[in-house]
Amino acid sequence: MSLGTVGRDIGRILQVVSLTTFVSVPVAVASGEHYAVPAFAISGLVMFAIGVTLSRGFVDAPDPGKLHAMLIAATAWGVVGVLGGLPFLLVAWTITLDPFPAWANTPSMNGTTAVFRHPLNGIFESMSGFTSTGLTMAAIEDDLPRSLHWWRSFTEWIGGVGVIVLTVAILARPGSGSLTLYQSEARSEKIHPSIVSTVREIWKIYLGFTLAAIALFLAAGMPLWGAINHAMTAIATGGFSIHADSIGHYGSPLIEYAVVPVMVAGSIAFPIHYLILNGELRNVYTDIQTRWVFVWFALGTIALTGILALNGEYDSLEEAFRIGLFQFVSATSNTGFGTATIGGGTERAWTAGATLFVCLGMLTGAAAGSTVGGLKLIRVITLLKGTVWQVRSVFTPASAVRRLRLGKRTLDETQAQREYTEAAVVFVLWIAFLIVGIAVLLWTLSPHHPLEYVIFDVMSAQSNVGLDAGITGPDMPDAAKVMLLFNMWIGRLEIIPVAVLLGSIFRRGGLYE
Numbered sequence: 395m396s397l398g399t400v401g402r403d404i405g406r407i408l409q410v411v412s413l414t415t416f417v418s419v420p421v422a423v424a425s426g427e428h429y430a431v432p433a434f435a436i437s438g439l440v441m442f443a444i445g446v447t448l449s450r451g452f453v454d455a456p457d458p459g460k461l462h463a464m465l466i467a468a469t470a471w472g473v474v475g476v477l478g479g480l481p482f483l484l485v486a487w488t489i490t491l492d493p494f495p496a497w498a499n500t501p502s503m504n505g506t507t508a509v510f511r512h513p514l515n516g517i518f519e520s521m522s523g524f525t526s527t528g529l530t531m532a533a534i535e536d537d538l539p540r541s542l543h544w545w546r547s548f549t550e551w552i553g554g555v556g557v558i559v560l561t562v563a564i565l566a567r568p569g570s571g572s573l574t575l576y577q578s579e580a581r582s583e584k585i586h587p588s589i590v591s592t593v594r595e596i597w598k599i600y601l602g603f604t605l606a607a608i609a610l611f612l613a614a615g616m617p618l619w620g621a622i623n624h625a626m627t628a629i630a631t632g633g634f635s636i637h638a639d640s641i642g643h644y645g646s647p648l649i650e651y652a653v654v655p656v657m658v659a660g661s662i663a664f665p666i667h668y669l670i671l672n673g674e675l676r677n678v679y680t681d682i683q684t685r686w687v688f689v690w691f692a693l694g695t696i697a698l699t700g701i702l703a704l705n706g707e708y709d710s711l712e713e714a715f716r717i718g719l720f721q722f723v724s725a726t727s728n729t730g731f732g733t734a735t736i737g738g739g740t741e742r743a744w745t746a747g748a749t750l751f752v753c754l755g756m757l758t759g760a761a762a763g764s765t766v767g768g769l770k771l772i773r774v775i776t777l778l779k780g781t782v783w784q785v786r787s788v789f790t791p792a793s794a795v796r797r798l799r800l801g802k803r804t805l806d807e808t809q810a811q812r813e814y815t816e817a818a819v820v821f822v823l824w825i826a827f828l829i830v831g832i833a834v835l836l837w838t839l840s841p842h843h844p845l846e847y848v849i850f851d852v853m854s855a856q857s858n859v860g861l862d863a864g865i866t867g868p869d870m871p872d873a874a875k876v877m878l879l880f881n882m883w884i885g886r887l888e889i890i891p892v893a894v895l896l897g898s899i900f901r902r903g904g905l906y907e
Contacts, residue, residue, distance in 0.1 A: 398455035399462045400469065405448025407470045408477070412441035414552055415481065418545055425540040429501075433484035434541070441477050461894065468887055468895035471524070475883065478520030479513065481545050486510035506537040509868040514875055521879050523549030525886035526765060528633025528730035528860020529851075529878065531868045535638050540619070546634045547623040553886075554630025554660070554765035555600055585668050596664045599671070603629045607656045614652035616644065624731075628653055631660040631765045633730025633860035640732040641720075650720050650733055661687050661727040663763030682801030683761040686771050694722040694755050701748045721861075726755035728767040730860025736850065737863030740842040749846045749863065756857040767858030767885050769824060773817040776800060780814035823889045827881065828856055834877040839865065855881040 415438035422430040489503050490511060510516045515531040522529045523546050530546075532538055538546075585592045607625035612618065620636055627634045637643035641653055659667075666684050669677045679685050699711075699718035708714045717734045724731045735743045736752070759768020783798045790796060798810035805813065831852035839848065847863035854861050855878040866878065884892045 398452035399457070400465050401448045402452035402455045403449075403462075403466045404470045404473060405445040405450075405452070407466075408441045408445030408473065409449065410445075411474050411478070411552075412438045412445060414438075414548060415441065418481070418541065418548060421544045422541040425544075427539050427541045429488050430481075430485050430539060430541040433481050433488055434545075436484060437477070437480035440480060444477075464891040464894040465898060468891040471887060472883060475521035475524050475879075476517050478524055478549055479516030479518075482510035482516030482519050482542065483513055485539065485542060486516070501539070504534075504537045506532050506534045507539065507542070509533070512868075514872055515868055518875050518879055519546065520549060521882050522860070523632070523634065524553035525858050525882045526550050526553045526630050526632040526728070526767070527855060527858040527882045527885075528627070529855055529862060529866045529882070530634065530860075531875075533638070533868060535634075535636055538636075543619075543623055543636045547626045547632075547636075550630045550632030550634050551604070551626040554632060555596060585665050595668060599664055599667050600629065603656075603659055603667075607659075610652050610656065611649070614649045615646055616649055616652075620644075624653070625656070628656040628729060628731070629660045629765070631657065631727050631729040631767075631858075633724070635731065642733040647716055650716060653731060654720060654723055657723050657727040657729045657731070658687070658691065660729065660765045661691075661760030663761045665763060666761070680802070682775065683763075683771050686775065687760050690755075690758065690760075690771065691723055691726060694726060694751075695719045698722045698748065698751055701745075701751060705745050705748065707744065707748070721752060722755055725752045725859060725861055726758065726768075727760050728756065728857055728859045730854070732861060735864075736861065737844070737847045737865075739847070739864035740840065740844075741864070742844060742847075743864075746844070746846045749850055752861070753846075753850055753853045756853050756859045756861075759857060767856075769821060770888075772800075773820060776813055776817040777821060780810065780817065783810065784814070820889055823893065824856070827884055827889065828852060831856060831877050831881045835865070835874050838871040838874045838877075852878070852881060856885040858882060858885045 415434045418434045419431055422428070422434060486503075486507050486509075489501060489507060509531050510519070518529075518531050521527075528550070535543075585595045604625050607629055608621045611621035611625055616624065623634070623636050624641070626632075633640075635641065635643070641650060644650075662684055663681075666677050666681050677684060678688075695715075695718050698721065699715045702708060702714040702718050703711055708717060720731070720733045721736075723729075736749060737743050757768055758774050759770050760766045762770040762772045779798065779800065783796075787796065796807050796810075798805045798814075800813075832848055835843075835848050835852060836845075843865055844863075847865055850861070850863045851865045853859070855866075
């Protein structure tokens with residue numbers, strides 16, 4: 395296995411990601427936050443320098459195979475998450491040291507921005523952004539500089555599609571291992587025969603939906619700055635907000651209802667969007683994942699509304715329905731916007747039943763090939779139908795020809811066994827890492843936190859959601875922050891590339907033969 399291939403492609407990814415920091419400089423200038431300009435410029439230069447060093451140092455390395463691609467994906471997402479924390483760290487220390495004259499418009503330090511002087515908090519925020527999670531170390535997001543509002547939203551917008559997909563769109567050439575890299579980010583869908591054309595089509599659709607979301611939010615009464623940031627994080631199903639109380643800040647049912655279709659759009663696979671936009675509307679119901687996105691959202695909303703209403707959580711049925719609709723779609727689309735307080739850390743708000751039901755939505759996620767996290771509906775469907783198929787095999791003669799139908803696909807016995815096994819392995823590993831995360835938080839946190847809230851926050855991290863029950867924040871022990879960082883990382887990569895990376899490290903370290 396050539397580590398040069400891994401190093402070269404990580405270098406290329408870092409070069410592309412460095413461009414995002416330079417793009418952020420005009421935002422800082424336009425916001426009058428001149429003190430943030432050096433922070434973004436230095437961050438970009440560091441990323442670019444590391445990227446150039448790696449890509450040129452291993453320029454003759456061969457194109458990646460499947461194993462290389464998984465190692466590249468796992469390592470690149472980790473490295474990008476760490477280096478993406480530089481703007482948070484540098485902006486916070488710039489404000490603290492204030493070496494610039496009055497024209498730099500350096501504000502006084504507040505507690506929200508000050509937390510990013512701790513490098514771990516900046517790395518946490520960056521990883522949460524690039525993985526499109528939305529958990530935050532910012533206690534009062536309203537107090538952050540606009541340049542950091544933008545950086546948080548921009549990292550989620552880029553991360554929603556994927557840093558490797560971005561790299562393929564900008565740098566890849568046909569035959570350069572682009573397909574293998576693309577698939578390493580847990581993607582297999584293709585819009586065009588060429589993978590380069592596919593990713594560029596994805597970016598066109600993504601940009602179009604983002605602009606449409608901005609227009610929708612403005613029409614619903616959201617101010618321009620909020621519309622830009624929330625449109626980026628809604629279509630990315632990321633969930634970072636510029637307000638501490640998220641979408642609930644606006645106190646507007648119209649805005650809440652307007653956000654729902656954007657979250658739903660982010661839950662549908664890009665190839666299906668492409669077909670629908672080209673007039674093939676039947677795919678809304680003929681595609682198995684898209685059909686179940688709407689079915690699951692509808693059933694989940696009805697169930698959560700019923701739980702909230704029976705518990706007397708809200709004053710009217712309409713309010714219970716609106717909050718049930720918004721929170722279930724937000725959780726299951728893995729967006730993470732909030733309009734209600736689910737928990738206050740050690741103080742209960744929602745009951746255990748409502749909290750754990752939302753966890754179920756976070757676990758399943760929505761369609762593979764979209765911007766969502768979670769297990770993905772196609773895996774859930776494969777597990778459910780595959781289990782029934784396996785049980786029925788006990789009563790089927792050995793000579794019988796058996797088939798498993800998944801949507802438009804009919805799988806023979808070998809294909810069915812392979813896809814069922816893959817879904818089962820991912821599910822088992824998913825639950826295993828979830829249990830580890832819960833155990834670490836129970837070990838590090840106060841025993842006064844309700845168990846369902848601990849489960850909720852770990853599930854939110856691993857499913858890349860961003861909703862929290864009042865546990866996640868800058869006052870968490872560092873060990874808990876590191877654990878959630880790990881959960882976000884493996885959740886974004888759907889576990890297998892991380893398992894391959896850890897296995898390679900253990901093998902090279904002689905920890906097992």
